[in-house]
Amino acid sequence: MKNLDSLWMAHEQLLVTKLSGDVTIPDIEKWETSLYKALDAIGDGGQFKILVDLFGFSAINVDAHKRYREIIPRTLADYGWRVGYLDMFQEANGLLLTSKRGIRCVAAAHVHQDATKIEKYQSLYGTEWEQFFTDPLQAREWIAQLAV
Known part of the structure; x- marks a missing residue:
């Protein structure tokens, strides 16, 4: 089942974006549009946390993978955030x-099912304000407790 949605939760100052399932380039473009719409809902001068x-x-092919992989780092850079794994x-x-x-983005939680990759990212790039998870619920709990 595909999930291509993003949601701005103003009361938590949290943007949640989900991309799952076997996705195509049009799916990725739909997800990217939802991400930008959610970001547009944040008031000027605001701060936010993000759960990615x-x-x-799973990208259905290499082209779809290439299309998706730059979206989060490039988009968050527009809001003052450098994703740790860019190193x-x-x-x-x-x-x-x-x-x-x-x-400005002030914190990020990243979730993916590839435990080997996530453990590596967490050990190398995890910080007080950025963490990497294999469990969406743990990621949600962690990011929710951070004060903005």
């Missing part, structure tokens, strides 16, 4: 962080 839930995500990629060294409409 990719549990159950693995030399080409990401020049990524410019900005503050679109004065909005």
